[in-house]
Amino acid sequence: xxxxxxxxxxxxxxxxxxxxxxxxxxxxxxxxxxxxxxxxxxxxxxxxxxxxxxxxxxxxxxxxxxxxxxxxxxxxxxxxxxxxxxxxxxxxxxxxxxxxxxxxxxxxxxxxxxxxxxxxxxxxxxxxxxxxxxxxxxxxxxxxxxxxxxxxxxxxxxxxxxxxxxxxxxxxxxxxxxxxxxxxxxxxxxxxxxxxxxxxxxxxxxxxxxxxxxxxxxxxxxxxxxxxxxxxxxxxxxxxxxxxxxxxxxxxxxxxxxxxxxxxxxxxxxxxxxxxxxxxxxxxxxxxxxxxxxxxxxxxxxxxxxxxxxxxxxxxxxxxxxxxxxxxxxxxxxxxxxxxxxxxxxxxxxxxxxxxxxxxxxxxxxxxxxxxxxxxxxxxxxxxxxxxxxxxxxxxxxxxxxxxxxxxxxxxxxxxxxxxxxx
Ligand SMILES: [Zn+2]
Ligand SMILES: [Zn+2]
Numbered sequence: 001x002x003x004x005x006x007x008x009x010x011x012x013x014x015x016x017x018x019x020x021x022x023x024x025x026x027x028x029x030x031x032x033x034x035x036x037x038x039x040x041x042x043x044x045x046x047x048x049x050x051x052x053x054x055x056x057x058x059x060x061x062x063x064x065x066x067x068x069x070x071x072x073x074x075x076x077x078x079x080x081x082x083x084x085x086x087x088x089x090x091x092x093x094x095x096x097x098x099x100x101x102x103x104x105x106x107x108x109x110x111x112x113x114x115x116x117x118x119x120x121x122x123x124x125x126x127x128x129x130x131x132x133x134x135x136x137x138x139x140x141x142x143x144x145x146x147x148x149x150x151x152x153x154x155x156x157x158x159x160x161x162x163x164x165x166x167x168x169x170x171x172x173x174x175x176x177x178x179x180x181x182x183x184x185x186x187x188x189x190x191x192x193x194x195x196x197x198x199x200x201x202x203x204x205x206x207x208x209x210x211x212x213x214x215x216x217x218x219x220x221x222x223x224x225x226x227x228x229x230x231x232x233x234x235x236x237x238x239x240x241x242x243x244x245x246x247x248x249x250x251x252x253x254x255x256x257x258x259x260x261x262x263x264x265x266x267x268x269x270x271x272x273x274x275x276x277x278x279x280x281x282x283x284x285x286x287x288x289x290x291x292x293x294x295x296x297x298x299x300x301x302x303x304x305x306x307x308x309x310x311x312x313x314x315x316x317x318x319x320x321x322x323x324x325x326x327x328x329x330x331x332x333x334x335x336x337x338x339x340x341x342x343x344x345x346x347x348x349x350x351x352x353x354x355x356x357x358x359x360x361x362x363x364x365x366x367x368x369x370x371x372x373x374x375x376x377x378x379x380x381x382x383x384x385x386x387x388x389x390x391x392x393x394x395x396x397x398x399x400x401x402x403x404x405x406x407x408x409x410x411x412x413x414x415x416x417x418x419x420x421x422x423x
Pocket of ligand 2: 261363364365366375386388
């Protein structure tokens with residue numbers, strides 16, 4: 001049933017690329033811009049530039065049970081559906097070197113999760129948000145099954161992503177997520193007692209499950225900003241204002257914090273053809289993965305890649321670098337001195353290994369000096385998936401099973417992603 005809708009979308013997308021006039025009306029594209037016509041768009045209609053959107057992978061072993069986010073999907077209390085949820089503040093059509101979308105979503109849209117603070121205001125004030133939900137409940141560990149089976153069994157029950165509605169007890173009454181001008185009642189300090197302190201874990205099940213995703217909070221770094229993402233949550237409905245529930249809206253650049261890049265991030269023809277995060281291959285994002293330490297005194301060059309002796313057949317590698325030691329992801333100001341791939345390092349990896357998932361511990365896999373060339377090398381084939389901003393502290397280097405699940409944001413060239421490692 002979904003296939004005709006999907007084909008329609010494809011047709012729409014290819015018409016956008018064939019007829020630049022139409023692109024002005026494209027909802028993902030800001031309307032005051034985009035009048036300039038793209039000159040080299042003839043090739044984009046070719047058959048091999050049609051993204052594959054799957055619901056089932058690996059001959060029926062993996063089922064995606066998450067709904068794709070589209071403007072027409074139902075959203076709580078909205079009669080006309082979700083509507084436009086993506087914008088392109090930075091667009092290659094407007095001269096930017098990359099596409100960088102921003103998303104705005106009511107948090108109870110589509111496939112989503114409720115935290116206790118949704119309907120209990122004292123839990124909300126105490127910080128019982130989605131970041132405190134138990135990954136053991138969401139992903140039961142089954143030691144009696146061999147790891148390959150576990151990959152299948154655990155795959156698609158992960159929470160979509162980690163959004164914090166209240167950051168800590170300290171923030172509970174003058175909460176950033178609370179609209180200014182409201183909520184002045186200081187009386188309700190229920191959240192102060194010890195048993196109302198939420199547990200936030202990085203490791204579960206005695207070191208069997210590691211959360212390698214950074215928490216989203218106002219200080220979460222994003223490229224090109226000294227201030228972090230700032231206030232990214234707003235309470236649309238608040239129990240303090242008489243609502244029956246708390247209900248937040250989320251506004252976030254899709255390349256903030258721990259996130260994934262889709263091919264459309266740096267290739268305009270891929271963007272126009274629809275190679276978005278919804279088209280990424282879940283088989284690549286889930287499976288055996290190597291966590292490796294790289295030499296701390298260098299960017300990731302061809303020489304460094306060669307020195308790591310990554311065996312053929314390894315498909316997923318998470319590179320831990322100086323960025324982790326410097327705790328760059330904990331600093332809200334974007335730091336251009338981070339370590340990343342140089343173009344020759346990316347090329348060496350493409351030419352000499354079977355790696356399809358590249359993970360790194362800062363906001364870009366590419367070193368700042370080779371930001372575009374290294375991204376281009378990785379994304380050209382549309383087979384390599386880049387996961388950026390991983391939290392790799394305090395985990396032994398070695399072999400794990402990785403599970404990474406992006407949001408199904410139709411049209412987005414990046415997405416927040418929840419990644420865990422299982423021993
Ligand atoms: Zn990115
Ligand atoms: Zn990137």
